[in-house]
Amino acid sequence: MTLHDLTIHNFRQYYGSQRLVFSKSASRNVTIILGENGEGKTALLNAIKWCFYGVNDLPFPERSLNERAEAELVDGGQAKISVAITFEDRQCVYTAIREELFRKSGKALIRVEHKFYLRYLDEAGAENEPFNAEYAIRSILPENMHAYFFFDGERIDALSKKEGTEGIKSAIKIILGLEVIERAIGCAGDACELFRKEFSDRNRNADTARLFQFLEQDRKLLANALERKETLDGAHLALTAQKEAVYQELKINEGAKELQAHRETLEAHIAALTKSIGDANADLRELISKSAYTAFCGRLAERFLSLTEKYEADGAGARAGDIPPHFYTAVRECLIERGQCICGAALHEGSPAYEAVKGFDAHALGRDAEERRGGRAGAGAGIGTGAEASWRAHVFSAMDGAARRKSAFLARAEALSLRKRQLIETRGEAIEELDAVAGKLDAQASKNIRELEARRKKIEEELNDTLKKQTYVELDIRQARETFEKHEKEFDRAQANNAKAELAKKRLEAAQTLQKALEGYLADSTRVVHQTLNESITAVYGNFSKKGYFAFIDENFRLTVVKTSDEAGRDVPMSQGERQIASLCFIGALVKIAREIVSKDQLFFHGGVFPIVMDSPFGALDHDHKERVGQGMPQLAEQVVLLISRTQWAGEVARTLATRVGKRYKLVNHNAKNDPEAKYEYTEIVEYPMPEGGPHIPASEGGA
Amino acid sequence: MNEYPMADQAPRDALKAYGAPTYELARFSVLEVARHLKEYGGERGVPNLIAKKIRDLIREEPGPRAPDTDDE
Known part of the structure; x- marks a missing residue:
C-alpha cells in the first residue's frame, strides 16, 4: 500500500475540501505535515483510520462535522463529511471514500447516511468496485493491524513495556497468520467433540458379547425343543399305528367286531361334532366382533x-x-x-x-x-x-x-x-356311548378281547399324554423362536452400532491427531516466526541504535534491549526515548516482514508494502534520540508520513531528514486571534516546499 | 521464509496411520478458517467441514481415497 493522496472534506478542523499529495519517491520517501497543537495533526491521522475502517479515536467522535459547516446549515439542510484516499496496492490503484451525511433538525444534528466505497481500475481500465468494500479494505490491511502502521508516536513506547507483550504477541500472530492456526486448533477441537458425541451415542448398549451369549442359549433351547418335538411326533405316529393294529384285530374278532365298528362310527361322529363345535365357536366370534x-x-x-x-x-x-x-x-x-x-x-x-x-x-x-x-x-x-x-x-x-x-x-x-x-x-352323549362300548368290550368273556381292549386303553392314555406333551413342546418352540428372534435383532443392532462406534472412534482419534498436529504446527511456526522477527528487529535497530546495543523479542514476547558486551545478557534500563526507539524498531520489523511475505502464498494476511503514518514522532525525545530517530525514520518503511510540530521539526530533525523529504505541508489554522474575520476556527492544508538547493535548511528550521 | 515449516513432516506421519493425508487435512482446516474469516467474518461451520473431511477420508467400507500427493 502506497499512499497517493488524501482529500478531506468538512472533517473536524478541516472546512470545505482540502487535499494533500504524499511523496512516493524512493529517495525522498518522507512526507512532513507541520502543525501546532490543536491545528489538526491528530485529526488528519484519524481521518486515515476513519476512511479505511470507520474508526475514530478522537474525543466526541459524533462531532466530526466541521463547526463552520454545521453553523452554515439551515434547519432541514444537509452537509457531508468525507475522506477520500487514493493508494496503490499490488499494482492496482484504489480510491477509498468514506462519507457521512448529516441533517440539521432544529438544534439537533442527525446522521442520516454513512457510506464506504472502494473503487479501482480493472485490467480493461474500467472503474470497478469489489462486492464487499469493507471486507476488501480489511483484506488489504487487516483492521487489527492498522495500529502498527498509523499511530501516535508518543504512545508507542508502551510496546517495550511489560504490558506491551500482549500487543506484540497479537501483532506477530496476525501478520504471520499464526492467529488463523490458533483458530484452526479450536475448530479441530470442536470437530473432536462432534466425533466424541457420535462415539458415545453409538457405544451405548452395544454389549454384543453378552447378547451373543443370550443368542447361543436361545439357539440351544430352540434346538432342544425341536428335538423333543421330533421325538414326540415319532412317538405319536408309533402309538397311532399301534392303536390302528389293535383296531384291526378287534375288527376281525367275531366277538368284538360289531362293537368295534360301532366305536369307529362314534369316533367319526365325535370328530364331526368337534369340528361343528369349532365352526359354531368361529361363527359366534365373528358375530360378536362385527x-x-x-x-x-x-x-x-x-x-x-x-x-x-x-x-x-x-x-x-x-x-x-x-x-x-x-x-x-x-x-x-x-x-x-x-x-x-x-x-x-x-x-x-x-x-x-x-x-x-x-x-x-x-x-x-x-x-x-x-x-x-x-x-x-x-x-x-x-x-x-x-x-x-x-x-x-x-x-x-x-x-x-x-x-x-x-x-x-x-x-x-x-x-x-x-x-x-x-x-x-x-x-357328550356320543362320548358316553363310546365309554359304554369300551365297558362292553371289557366285560367280554374272551380273554383276547379283554387284553386287546386293555392294550387299546393303555395306548389311548399314552397317546393323550403324548398329545399334551406335543402341545407343551410347541408352546416351548414358539417361545424359544420369539426370544431368539428378539435377541437376534438386538444383536444385529448392537453389531451395527459397534461398527459405527468403532468408526466414530477412529475418526475421533484422527481429529485428535489433527488437533495435536496443528498445535505442533503452531509451536514450530511461532519459533520460526520469533526467529525471523528478531532478525528483522536486529536489522532495523541497526539504523537507530547506540553502538554496542542489541534489541530482540525474548521468549515471553517482551521487547528487550541489551548491551552486546554484557555476557549476562541483562536488560538495559530504558528511558522513554529509548523505549520509543525500541518500539519503532519493532514496527519497522513488522513492516519489513510484511514486505517480505508479499509474494508468499500466505493464508490470511497477504502481506505487502505498507507506509508508516506517525503523529508526534519526536515528542519525548532529547537531542541525541531525535537525531537517531531522524536518521533511522526514512528506512522504517517505503513511505513515511510524519505529523510534526514546528518546534519538533526545527534543528537536528530537519537537518537529518532534509535530504529525504519529498513533500512538505503546513497546517494553517484560522481563528479569531490570527484572523479577525474568521468567525469559526478552521484549518487549511498548505503545501510548504522544502527550500530549493538540496539540504540547505533555513536558520528558522535549525539550519546554519 | 518458510510459511509453515513444521507442516512438512510431523502431522503427515501422524495421520497416515488413519489413511488420511494429515498434512492436507491440517492445511485444509487452516485454509477453511482463513476463508471463513475473510468471507463470513468468523469460523462458524468450519468444525463441521473438518468433520466432513475426516468422514470422507475414514470410511466404513474401503472406498476411493483422495490421492496423497505428499508421498513424493
Whole structure:
C-alpha cells in the first residue's frame, strides 16, 4: 500500500475540501505535515483510520462535522463529511471514500447516511468496485493491524513495556497468520467433540458379547425343543399305528367286531361334532366382533328417538324427525372441542369450517326445519358445508337401524349359542356311548378281547399324554423362536452400532491427531516466526541504535534491549526515548516482514508494502534520540508520513531528514486571534516546499 | 521464509496411520478458517467441514481415497 493522496472534506478542523499529495519517491520517501497543537495533526491521522475502517479515536467522535459547516446549515439542510484516499496496492490503484451525511433538525444534528466505497481500475481500465468494500479494505490491511502502521508516536513506547507483550504477541500472530492456526486448533477441537458425541451415542448398549451369549442359549433351547418335538411326533405316529393294529384285530374278532365298528362310527361322529363345535365357536366370534356394538348403542338410539318424539309432542311446530336445538348445541360444542367437523374438515379458530360450525345455531335449525317442511330438506346452512341434510338422514337411519340390528344380533347370538350347546351335549352323549362300548368290550368273556381292549386303553392314555406333551413342546418352540428372534435383532443392532462406534472412534482419534498436529504446527511456526522477527528487529535497530546495543523479542514476547558486551545478557534500563526507539524498531520489523511475505502464498494476511503514518514522532525525545530517530525514520518503511510540530521539526530533525523529504505541508489554522474575520476556527492544508538547493535548511528550521 | 515449516513432516506421519493425508487435512482446516474469516467474518461451520473431511477420508467400507500427493 502506497499512499497517493488524501482529500478531506468538512472533517473536524478541516472546512470545505482540502487535499494533500504524499511523496512516493524512493529517495525522498518522507512526507512532513507541520502543525501546532490543536491545528489538526491528530485529526488528519484519524481521518486515515476513519476512511479505511470507520474508526475514530478522537474525543466526541459524533462531532466530526466541521463547526463552520454545521453553523452554515439551515434547519432541514444537509452537509457531508468525507475522506477520500487514493493508494496503490499490488499494482492496482484504489480510491477509498468514506462519507457521512448529516441533517440539521432544529438544534439537533442527525446522521442520516454513512457510506464506504472502494473503487479501482480493472485490467480493461474500467472503474470497478469489489462486492464487499469493507471486507476488501480489511483484506488489504487487516483492521487489527492498522495500529502498527498509523499511530501516535508518543504512545508507542508502551510496546517495550511489560504490558506491551500482549500487543506484540497479537501483532506477530496476525501478520504471520499464526492467529488463523490458533483458530484452526479450536475448530479441530470442536470437530473432536462432534466425533466424541457420535462415539458415545453409538457405544451405548452395544454389549454384543453378552447378547451373543443370550443368542447361543436361545439357539440351544430352540434346538432342544425341536428335538423333543421330533421325538414326540415319532412317538405319536408309533402309538397311532399301534392303536390302528389293535383296531384291526378287534375288527376281525367275531366277538368284538360289531362293537368295534360301532366305536369307529362314534369316533367319526365325535370328530364331526368337534369340528361343528369349532365352526359354531368361529361363527359366534365373528358375530360378536362385527355386531356386538349394537348391544351398547341400542340404548343410545332408543334415547335419541325418544328425544325427537318428545320434541314433536312438545309442540312448537316440531314434527317427528326434527332434531331438538339442544342436541345441535351439544354436537356443535363436541365438534369444536375435538377440532374436527363430521365432514372431516379441521376446525381451527378463524377457519371457514370453524365459523360455519360455530354459527350453526337454533336460527339455522329453524330455517332448516322450515325448508325441510317445504320439501327442501338440507338446502339451508348446516354443519360443515352442505353436508347437514345427508348427515341427518344418516343419523336417523343409523339410530333406527341400530335398534333393529341389536335385536338381530341378539337373536343370532342366541341361535349360535344354542347350536353350540346342543352340539356339545350331543358330543357328550356320543362320548358316553363310546365309554359304554369300551365297558362292553371289557366285560367280554374272551380273554383276547379283554387284553386287546386293555392294550387299546393303555395306548389311548399314552397317546393323550403324548398329545399334551406335543402341545407343551410347541408352546416351548414358539417361545424359544420369539426370544431368539428378539435377541437376534438386538444383536444385529448392537453389531451395527459397534461398527459405527468403532468408526466414530477412529475418526475421533484422527481429529485428535489433527488437533495435536496443528498445535505442533503452531509451536514450530511461532519459533520460526520469533526467529525471523528478531532478525528483522536486529536489522532495523541497526539504523537507530547506540553502538554496542542489541534489541530482540525474548521468549515471553517482551521487547528487550541489551548491551552486546554484557555476557549476562541483562536488560538495559530504558528511558522513554529509548523505549520509543525500541518500539519503532519493532514496527519497522513488522513492516519489513510484511514486505517480505508479499509474494508468499500466505493464508490470511497477504502481506505487502505498507507506509508508516506517525503523529508526534519526536515528542519525548532529547537531542541525541531525535537525531537517531531522524536518521533511522526514512528506512522504517517505503513511505513515511510524519505529523510534526514546528518546534519538533526545527534543528537536528530537519537537518537529518532534509535530504529525504519529498513533500512538505503546513497546517494553517484560522481563528479569531490570527484572523479577525474568521468567525469559526478552521484549518487549511498548505503545501510548504522544502527550500530549493538540496539540504540547505533555513536558520528558522535549525539550519546554519 | 518458510510459511509453515513444521507442516512438512510431523502431522503427515501422524495421520497416515488413519489413511488420511494429515498434512492436507491440517492445511485444509487452516485454509477453511482463513476463508471463513475473510468471507463470513468468523469460523462458524468450519468444525463441521473438518468433520466432513475426516468422514470422507475414514470410511466404513474401503472406498476411493483422495490421492496423497505428499508421498513424493
